Amino acid sequence: MRYRFPENFWWGSACSALQTEGDSLNGGKSQTTWDVWFARQPGRFHQGIGPENTSGFYQHWKQDIALLKQLKHNSFRTSLSWSRLIPDGTGEVNPEAVEFYSNVIDELLAQGITPFITLFHFDMPMVMQEKGGWENRDVVAAFGRYAQICFDLFGNRVKHWFTFNEPIVPVEGGYLYDFHYPNVVDFRRAATVAYHTVLAHSLAVRAYRAGSHDGEIGVVLNLTPSYPRSAHPADVKAAHHADLLFNRSFLDPVLKGEYPADLIALLKEYDQLPACQPGDKELIADGKIDLLGINYYQPRRVKCRDSAVNPDAPFMPETLFDYYEMPGRKMNPYRGWEIYEPGIYDIITNLRDHYGNPRCFISENGMGVENEQRFIENGHINDHYRIEFVSEHLKWLHKGISEGCNCLGYHMWTFIDNWSWLNGYKNRYGFVQLDLETQQRTIKQSGKWFAATAENNGFN
Template sequence: MKHQFPKDFWWGAAASGPQTEGRLPNDSKGASIWDHWYQTNPEKFFQGQGPNRTTQVITHFQEDLNSMEEIGFNSFRTSIQWSRLMPEGRGAVDQAAVAFYHRYFDEMLARGIEPFVNLYHFDMPMALQNEGGWLNRETVTAFAEYAQVCFDLFGDKVNHWFTQNEPIVPVEMGYLYQQHYPAVVDLAQAVQVGYHEALASALAIQKFRRSGCKGTIGIILNLTPTYPKDPQNPADQSAAVIADAFFNRSFLDPAVKGTFPKELVEIVDDLGIRPVTTAEDLAVIRNNTVDLLGVNYYQPRRVQQKHSPKQAMQPMPEDYFDAYDWPDKKINPYRGWEIYEKGIYDTLINLRDNYNNIPCFISENGMGVEDEERFKNEEGVIEDAYRIQFVKDHLAYVHQAIQEGAHCLGYHMWAATDNWSWLNAFKNRYGFISIDLDTQKRTIKRSGYWFKEVIRENGFDA
C-alpha cells in the first residue's frame, strides 16, 4: 500500500536561530535571556554548553543548506533572532544581522527551499527582560514593531511567516516549572505572560496585513492531545478538558478563533488572577486570527481526576488534574516522552472538526537520542533506523488524517541538523544531518537518505 501525499506537499524540517546560529567573537548581537542565563549560571546547562556555540550557522549555513538540498527539502523553517536584528529589542537595527538574514534566505531560495520564518523562539532580548519581558505591556508593542521591521526588510523573500513558536513554553517553563529564565513559580504572572504573548501575536498579524505583504502569517503551537484515564468517567473527562484548556486551547483558541477558552477564564476569575486587559486589545485578538497553523507534535498528555493532595503553596494547573501513567505506553528512554503515533492523527482531526479545518502543517515531530555516534557505520553515516520508523509511523497517521479530510499541507521534522537545545544543550540529537561539534563537519544520517526517497516519491510504501 502506497501512502501518497498531495501535490506540492511541504517536505522539510525545522530549526531556530538561537539553537543554531551561535555567536562570533565581537559580533554585534544583543544578549537574549539565554545569553544572560548562561553567563550567570553556566552550571545549569548540560556539560556547560551554552548558546554562544550551538552549530555555528552564521558561518556554516551554506553547508547546512547544501545537505538540505541533497535530501530534497522544498521548505525549511528557522527563526530570526530578535536580539540579533535589534540588539536592544527596540530602536536600532543591526546592519550585519540584516545582511546575514538576506544572504541566508537568498541561499535557501537559490536551492529551491522555501523559507518559513518565525519571529520568536523563546529568545527574549535581555534589555526587554530587564523591563519585565512578557509581563510588561510595552514588550508587546516592541514585538509588534520588531515584526514590522522584519516584514519591511524580508517581505519580498518570505511568503510564510509565523509570529511565535510554542508560546505556551515561556509560560510553563519560565513562570511555572523553572526550566527557562526567569525561572519563577507564579501562576498569576504566567497568566499575564500568556495573555501578552497572544496579544503580541495578534498585533504582529495586524501589522502584516496592513503592510500589504504577500503570503500568509500563522503561529506554531505544540498541541499535546489530552486523554482521560477513563473516557466514560465524567470526572476524568472534566480533568482532561481543563488540562487541555491550560496547555492547548490557551493559545489555540485565541490564535484561530480570537477568543479564550471559557474553562480557563472561569479558573483565573475564581482565583482572582485575571490578566490586565483592555477592550481595544481584546478586539485586536478577536480580529487578527491566523491564516495558517503550525502543529508541533511529540507526545500525548494523559490525565485523571484529582486524587493527590495539592503540592504547591500557590495555585498551579495541576491543582485541577492528576497525571495518569498509561501502563501500555511506549517511551523514548532518552527524552522520557511517550511515543504515541495516533496522537498526531487525533490532533489533525480535532482541527478539522473543531477549528474550521484551518490550513495547517506538521511543523515539528521528532525524537532525540543520546550518543548517536555509537550507531555510526564504517562510512561515517549514523544508522538511525529508530528515527526512520518514528517518522514513518507518524507520517502514516498524517496520511490517514489527510485522507479523511484534514487540511494538512506539509511535514517538517525537528530538526534539520543536530542542534543545541536549551538547558539540555547537545544531550539529545534530533537531526536528519549530524554535526561533529569539534570539526563542524556535516553528514547526512540514514534517516536523511530515507527522507530523500520519501520526498522524491511524494510518499512511501506502508
C-alpha cells in the first residue's frame, strides 16, 4: 500500500528552548523555575542532569539546522525563551537573545525550513513565578506584552505562531501531581492557573490580530482521547469528566471561544471555580485560533471509581474517575505509556465532526526509549521500533485525511535527543543521537527513514 500525503504537507519535528538550548544562565538569560528547582533538589532529576547544558543548540544551532535540512524537514517548531528575551520578565529586551533568535530564524529560512514558533513551553521565568506565576493576573498581562514584543521582532519572518505548548501540563505538574515547580497539590489553584493561561493565550492572540501580521496564530494542545472501560453509563460518565478536565478545558475556549457548560457546572458543583472578572468572557471569545497543533502520545483509559473518596483528601480529578488498564494493550515499557495508533485518527475525526474541522497538524508524536546504544549497528542506532511507531501513526493519520480531516502536517518529537524535564536523558526520542560527552551528532536509522518519507511525501 502506498501512503501519499497532500501537497505541501508539513514534514518536520518539534523541540523547545529549555530542552535544547543549554547555556541556561549565559547570554544574559535569567533563571527559569527549572534552574531554581534543579539547584534546590538535583536528586529529583534523572542522573542529576539539569537544564544548564541540554542539547547545546545555543552553540550548535547552525550545525543542527544543517541536520534538519539533511532530514528533509520543510518545517520545524521550537520555542522562544521569555527569560532569555526579557530577563526580568517585564522590562528591557536582551539584545543577545534577539540576535540569537534572529540568526536561528534566518538560517531556517535560508535552508528552506519554515519556522513554527512557540512563545511558552513550560519555562516560567523565576522572577514571574515569584509574583505567583499564572495565579497572578499581572503575569498574564506581562505575557501579553512579551508576545507583542516577539511579534514585533520576528513577525515579519515567522508566519506560524503558537502561544502555548501543552498548557494543561504545567497545571497538572505544578498544581496537581507534583512533577513541575512549584509542586503544589491544590485543585482550585490548578483551575485558576488553567483559567489564567487561557486569558494569557487570548491576550497574545488579541495582540497578534491588532498587529495585522501576515501569518497565523494558534496553540499546541496535548490531546489524550478518553476511552471508557465499557458502555456502562457510570464508565461513560467517568470518561466524559476526564475529557472535560484534560482536553476540553483548553480545546473549547481556543476553538469555540467559550468553556463547555458541563465543565463549568462540574467545577461549580465541587466548589472549584476560578474567580472571573468583567471582560474575561470577551477576551476568551477573542482567543479563537487559526491553527491547532496536536500533540499525541497516548490514550487515557477510564472507568468509574469503585471505591469511596477519602473525605479528608484534597479534591482531585481522580475524585471523578479511576484509570483503567486495558487488557492486551501495547506498551512502550520505558515510558510506561500505551501505544495506541488509532487515537490519532479519533482526535482528528472528533475535531472534524464537533469543532468545524479546524486547520490542524500533528505537532508532536514520539517514542522515548532507554539505553538505545544497545541497538548500534555499523555506528548508527537501528531504531526500527521508532520507524514502526511513526509509520503506524501515519497510516491512521492518512486515513483521517482521506476522510476529509483538515490535517496539514506531521512533526515528530524530536529532532535530536534532548533533555526531558525530570527524566533528563533517560529516554531518547531523537532522529539524531546526541553524545553528551563529545556533543557529536549521529543520524539514526529512523532519521534516514523520515528523510525519505518527507522527500517522497509519503511511504510504502
